[in-house]
Amino acid sequence: MTAIAGTVPSTSASPLHRRLAQGKTLPILIVLAALLAIWYAFTVYLNAPWQIDAYERAGTEWTATDLVRDTMAQERPVLPSPHQVVAEIWQTTVGTRLTSKRNLFYHAWITLSSTLLGFGLGTALGILLAVGIVHNRAMDKSVMPWVIASQTIPILAIAPMIIVVLNAIGLSGLLPKALISTYLSFFPIVVGMVKGFRSPEAIQLDLMRTYNASGRQTFFKLRWPAALPYLFTSMKVAVAISLVGAIVGELPTGAVSGLGARLLAGSYYGQTVQIWSALFMAAALAAVLVGIVGVAQRLALARMGGRS
């Protein structure tokens, strides 16, 4: 060890330096720092009126330093400061029993399970519709407009109806929420897969014809592999909006658990810190889900001769 260190005398801080200088780390850190600075500035600015009010009601003397300190430590701030949110997340994840209903991971899991169920159903539905659209002229003409129309209805408007109708026929719990995710996520899958199934070149389709290949063979040996890159790209979009769907699905049910329920409860009681920590948990969850799809994409496409 010492010998190696001896041969390269000036490297004590250099790996870190090099990463900072050459990698993406430095730009990312700069942007992050700027965002935090802006956030803190807004925290003071937005929370100051209430704080000044409070000082005056109590008749206390206050300085600018007091104001800055107190605006970042309010119990129900208009905008909580970043460290309050971090502390809340820490306290409700690591600082709480995992099985407790107050643990944020528990709520994240509730939302995640309906996200995944909805995403799975949405992907399957999307693929099935795309297969139909590509293979059947009548379906191409009749289904596609409905698929597009379905996405022009605001999800917030129909989510309560879906929940109410499904409850009326005895379906409650996970499935109604998941179906809202399905409703949102099948769309990018249909659009992507129709494009993917139609991506083989004319010459490749002609080739299959010269082999007298059956429709099934043409599908599984040509259309499906040609469409896979499109599937993964669509799935990245679909999994993210599935999460949105699951959260939206928790709002009208008056659900007591899930990230959506935390958001709603937070806004009832003015618990802005709780709202923001739920928001950050949702963002992290989305990032992880998109990341997992990305890894699956890289693995699958590498096996199919991808160039990267």
Added chain:
Amino acid sequence: MNAEPAIRQHAISPQPGQKVVEARGLGLTFHTNDGPVQALSNVDLSVARGEFVSFIGPSGCGKTTFLRVIADLEQPTEGAISVNGMSPEEARRARAYGYVFQAAGLFPWRTIEKNVALPLEIMGYSRAERRERVARTLDLVNLTGFERKFPWQLSGGMQQRASIARALAFDADLLLMDEPFGALDEIVRDHLNEQLLQLWARTTKTICFVTHSIPEAVYLSTRIVVMSPRPGRVTDVIESPLPKERPLDIRETPEFLEVAHRVREGLRAGHADD
């Protein structure tokens, strides 16, 4: 003498001397938005078993279209055509031909060996037979050692050879080749021409070959069909007097140059028409 038994073996189903392709008054008009395009007009042609027929003519004279009609990829609008005594559709269903397209058209997600195995998978060959045939045909086109490579890892010429191997992997007696060597350099082209000729001499395949190169057509063919455009039709059919055994330097002999000259005259005449 040596080739005799091999020919007998292959000749079981279609009788020797039987017409592999027979076109009578064949015409094809494409109906496009800009009006009708007459791609083929009144084509009379018959190709006997074991022939090597080249199609040559200016761009747009319907060479590709004619091959596609044989392959049941286009439907003629006039006249009649039979392949192996059947309709083109029946022949296609019987998997009577292998088609080499102008572009290699390999599947990018399949390795070279998997690409060559594609028709074998579709036609239900066993795994062992697939392996054996893939190895044999890749050897034939000098691609041994590239089995596990993906198409993008190969040069354009190698990709084209892989696509030829793919067409040879199953036992089609008829080979339809549309400018298979169009994109290759002269040296590789010479080499592949020689190999194709050897392959044709060894088997009893019938080959219909489209090209723009007069030397290539003369070197390879037993018969050269000269076509002219608007509407695409056959203007001359030239029987080659060259022997079946053709070393590359046959291209400098007077006989060869004589045939090449006739082909050139035929092409000129076609051009003069319009």
